[in-house]
Amino acid sequence: xxxxxxxxxxxxxxxxxxxxxxxxxxxxxxxxxxxxxxxxxxxxxxxxxxxxxxxxxxxxxxxxxxxxxxxxxxxxxxxxxxxxxxxxxxxxxxxxxxxxxxxxxxxxxx
Numbered sequence: 001x002x003x004x005x006x007x008x009x010x011x012x013x014x015x016x017x018x019x020x021x022x023x024x025x026x027x028x029x030x031x032x033x034x035x036x037x038x039x040x041x042x043x044x045x046x047x048x049x050x051x052x053x054x055x056x057x058x059x060x061x062x063x064x065x066x067x068x069x070x071x072x073x074x075x076x077x078x079x080x081x082x083x084x085x086x087x088x089x090x091x092x093x094x095x096x097x098x099x100x101x102x103x104x105x106x107x108x109x110x
Contacts, residue, residue: 019097022068027053027061029098032087035071036095040086070094 011017023029027050034049035041041049047058062085065071070091076082087095 028065031061032091035085035087040084042084
């Protein structure tokens with residue numbers, strides 16, 4: 001199927017390329033996986049799950065995932081401020097694809 005995409009279209013215009021653009025980078029797939037696994041999560045919880053990520057990098061990745069409509073950011077008007085992140089329906093549909101990557105990795109680990 002990927003071969004057909006490459007042969008019949010400009011690679012950047014394929015669905016494969018688009019999907020990769022949404023999840024590219026070191027942390028986005030891990031962030032999505034954490035939200036799938038733990039449901040609604042706050043910023044500091046995500047930071048603990050990801051361990052070696054700076055506030056700036058996490059914040060940037062969350063903003064990109066939100067702008068791509070893969071996650072939902074819910075802000076509560078209280079002091080101290082409370083912000084939670086969860087998967088959108090669009091993000092949940094992507095998890096089926098990422099789950100298959102996990103299954104393949106488990107089955108083909110050397």
